[in-house]
Amino acid sequence: MRRFVKGNEAVAIGAIFAGCDAYFGYPITPASEIAHAVADHFPRLGKEFLQAECETGAINMIFGAAATGRLTMTASSGPGISLMQEGLSYMAGAQLPTVVVNIMRAGPGLGNIGPEQGDYAQAVKGGGHGNYHNIVLAPASVQEMCDLTMKAFELAFRYRNPAVVLADAFLGQMMEFLTLPEREAARPDTAAWAVQGDALTRGNMISSTNLQNDVQEAHNWDLQRKYASMDVEARAESYLVEDAEIVLTGYGTSARVARSAVDRLRGQGVRAGLFRPLTLFPFPVRELQEAGRSGRILVVELSNGQYRNDVLLHLDRGIPCQVELINRMGGNVMGVEDVMQKGMQMLEVGP
Amino acid sequence: MIKRATGFYDTFDRREKGTRATHYCPGCGHGIIHKLIAEAMAELGIQDRTVFVSPVGCAAFCFYYFDCGHIAGPHGRASALATGISRVLPDRVVISYQGDGDLGAIGFNNAFQAANRGDHFACFFVNNSLYAMTGGQMAPTTMLGQRTTTTPFGRDASKEGYPLLVCELLDRLQAPVYIERVSVADTKRINKARKAVRKALEIQKDGKGYAFVEFLSPCPTNWRMDPVAAARYTIEEMERTFPLGCFRDRSEQEAPSPNPVPQATIAELFGEGEGGEVAKVDPSFGERGFKFSGFGGQGVLSLGLVMARAAGHAGRFVSWLPSYGPEQRGGYASCSVVISGKEVGSPTVDRPDVLVAMSQPAAERYAGTVLPGGTVLYEASLPCPKVEEGVRLLAFPAMRIAAENGTPKAANTALLGAMSALGLHGLPEERVLEALDDSFSSKPHLVERNRKVYRAACDWARDNL
Numbered sequence A: 001m002r003r004f005v006k007g008n009e010a011v012a013i014g015a016i017f018a019g020c021d022a023y024f025g026y027p028i029t030p031a032s033e034i035a036h037a038v039a040d041h042f043p044r045l046g047k048e049f050l051q052a053e054c055e056t057g058a059i060n061m062i063f064g065a066a067a068t069g070r071l072t073m074t075a076s077s078g079p080g081i082s083l084m085q086e087g088l089s090y091m092a093g094a095q096l097p098t099v100v101v102n103i104m105r106a107g108p109g110l111g112n113i114g115p116e117q118g119d120y121a122q123a124v125k126g127g128g129h130g131n132y133h134n135i136v137l138a139p140a141s142v143q144e145m146c147d148l149t150m151k152a153f154e155l156a157f158r159y160r161n162p163a164v165v166l167a168d169a170f171l172g173q174m175m176e177f178l179t180l181p182e183r184e185a186a187r188p189d190t191a192a193w194a195v196q197g198d199a200l201t202r203g204n205m206i207s208s209t210n211l212q213n214d215v216q217e218a219h220n221w222d223l224q225r226k227y228a229s230m231d232v233e234a235r236a237e238s239y240l241v242e243d244a245e246i247v248l249t250g251y252g253t254s255a256r257v258a259r260s261a262v263d264r265l266r267g268q269g270v271r272a273g274l275f276r277p278l279t280l281f282p283f284p285v286r287e288l289q290e291a292g293r294s295g296r297i298l299v300v301e302l303s304n305g306q307y308r309n310d311v312l313l314h315l316d317r318g319i320p321c322q323v324e325l326i327n328r329m330g331g332n333v334m335g336v337e338d339v340m341q342k343g344m345q346m347l348e349v350g351p
Numbered sequence B: 001m002i003k004r005a006t007g008f009y010d011t012f013d014r015r016e017k018g019t020r021a022t023h024y025c026p027g028c029g030h031g032i033i034h035k036l037i038a039e040a041m042a043e044l045g046i047q048d049r050t051v052f053v054s055p056v057g058c059a060a061f062c063f064y065y066f067d068c069g070h071i072a073g074p075h076g077r078a079s080a081l082a083t084g085i086s087r088v089l090p091d092r093v094v095i096s097y098q099g100d101g102d103l104g105a106i107g108f109n110n111a112f113q114a115a116n117r118g119d120h121f122a123c124f125f126v127n128n129s130l131y132a133m134t135g136g137q138m139a140p141t142t143m144l145g146q147r148t149t150t151t152p153f154g155r156d157a158s159k160e161g162y163p164l165l166v167c168e169l170l171d172r173l174q175a176p177v178y179i180e181r182v183s184v185a186d187t188k189r190i191n192k193a194r195k196a197v198r199k200a201l202e203i204q205k206d207g208k209g210y211a212f213v214e215f216l217s218p219c220p221t222n223w224r225m226d227p228v229a230a231a232r233y234t235i236e237e238m239e240r241t242f243p244l245g246c247f248r249d250r251s252e253q254e255a256p257s258p259n260p261v262p263q264a265t266i267a268e269l270f271g272e273g274e275g276g277e278v279a280k281v282d283p284s285f286g287e288r289g290f291k292f293s294g295f296g297g298q299g300v301l302s303l304g305l306v307m308a309r310a311a312g313h314a315g316r317f318v319s320w321l322p323s324y325g326p327e328q329r330g331g332y333a334s335c336s337v338v339i340s341g342k343e344v345g346s347p348t349v350d351r352p353d354v355l356v357a358m359s360q361p362a363a364e365r366y367a368g369t370v371l372p373g374g375t376v377l378y379e380a381s382l383p384c385p386k387v388e389e390g391v392r393l394l395a396f397p398a399m400r401i402a403a404e405n406g407t408p409k410a411a412n413t414a415l416l417g418a419m420s421a422l423g424l425h426g427l428p429e430e431r432v433l434e435a436l437d438d439s440f441s442s443k444p445h446l447v448e449r450n451r452k453v454y455r456a457a458c459d460w461a462r463d464n465l
């Protein structure tokens, strides 16, 4: 079944098909339509929706509900997501699954409500205190807003870890046709660790504290092993990369602009390709190396090089590859022509 | 023989393996309060149903004592956790245990709002007038003149304000079922406290709502007193600022029940969905970018939506991106629509193939961005906008045609008719009409009126443009 919906509504639909039990959130543009849809849909499906008094309250309500093994989520944008970082660190420490959707807007501070990708490092590198990672998924269409929200729940529960759906204002606000998921996801079994207020789980405990250094260190090592084991979940789209002489890369709205540029460059006889990560953590390293073999990578992003830095970090140093950046900030989006021009420049100058 | 306290684990391994001693200092109120809660849990037979939320502070290790399910969250947030838990486990007993810095300062809003919502949990609030675990700093409950490590000259009302009377504040709210302040400084007081704890947990057992018990509790260590002096101080000094007593007990009343919401299945919720075929790649259909712009209220966003829907039903790839937020508030409204024979890349339209302008500012803002070979279709009553060479300028009297055909507000529909007549969208007309009709599905009387405007507009455009 198809519906013509906003990206934000697609998130709510994905959450419903994932089996989400409870949503706690606080309004913020440009993410609010997620709460609107959830507030309308969840109570009718016997699910819980509560507008919290603040984002700190929301993430801690989630902490409580997630500790019972229920499927929980929230959505917000930069300022609200920043307020949630303490809670996310605790949840990562306590190994609790949840899904946080960030409809990124321009920052820092209040910034504005235009699309930006300046929260990349916050999401991908942890964001709160301590040695932890979120699982981070990067949708680039209304369809993926739904599908990757579902996927986020699946991964969050597989790894008992917070998962972030990192989207931007355009993806939240735009409408496209969405093919609804065919069926609801299977419910994860959480009785082994969750605290459900019953005889079965009476002995369970959720906490992120260990006063003994050695125990806390061992816990840290366990977490690092868990993050490393997530590598198998890395996903990317490689579009026309095989014969490419230049590969454009971006995620979310940037990837959409890059894709238009690739198509138009191809139309002009330039062998351009696109590498688009769907998971930002774990990072699709293998697909990136394929892109690197083109010898030229043009990073397209709506932030100050945060994503470019990860491309450089993960790119195999043995592959000779020129990496350039075209970026905008503040709620502006680069034109397709600007990207094409930058790509042409790279080809003229040569590696 | 001393009766062994019930409701606890057999040993408290926090301090050392196998011991039954707590980690609290001698004379500390926490141990007594723990005992009262554990006893009540055991007596009410609710250990299998209880989820206990511990704070950050001296009581951060509640989970070493109480024999029930445990969740330990961040400093100040136990009430927020309890809210979350009670919302997904409505028939369980949820307890939050918080100190005065935790609840009264950093987490006050969460505690206060939970009380105001009447969330279903028992909040046990331990008031010992300072931050104990971090080294005796001032808390919101520090009394006037009281010396702490951060008020070495005594709390000064003109500088640090007054001690926070939490029970008195919560008593201003409608929702709480039960509010009482007790003390654990002597046997007589402990007996009252025991009753209060039991009542708060009974309210949870019966699902009645929010219960709040504040304990005046000695902290000999940070008060730098021996246990006897600390107990005396609790009675003689603290009770002057924090009078004991029951502020509210509505436990005999019925709990308010929520208004019923009509229930649905997922299938019912999402209805039949949209018609038409799933988009297929069609290289023969070139990509077109459209910009619709005007004042808010002229229907430019819905005009774009009707076209986008029609494109989707016709098996084309399509995206619709509106202006949103403050941009709308300034009176501008615009949306970008991309229709394509392949997956749509950028949903933004910086250089439209077709601009539909319904207001002068919109025309001035966007006309110059239209690609050579493109078209500007603008409301004929506006001045002619400036465009690049090779751009077709079409003045179309959308408002007049809509008015003459009986629906002055349907100027946007008139523009749709003109676009069809001029072949600007490249979509089959029956899909466009279907989408137009659909857009009035909640106002069926407007369907025929809009069709009339659409037809008149088509005719006019064919004859005159």
Ligand code: SF4
Pocket: B023, B024, B025, B027, B028, B029, B030, B058, B128, B132, B133, B218, B219, B220, B221, B222
């Ligand atoms: S510091 Fe005070 S509150 Fe903390 S355990 Fe010791 S006496 Fe009790």
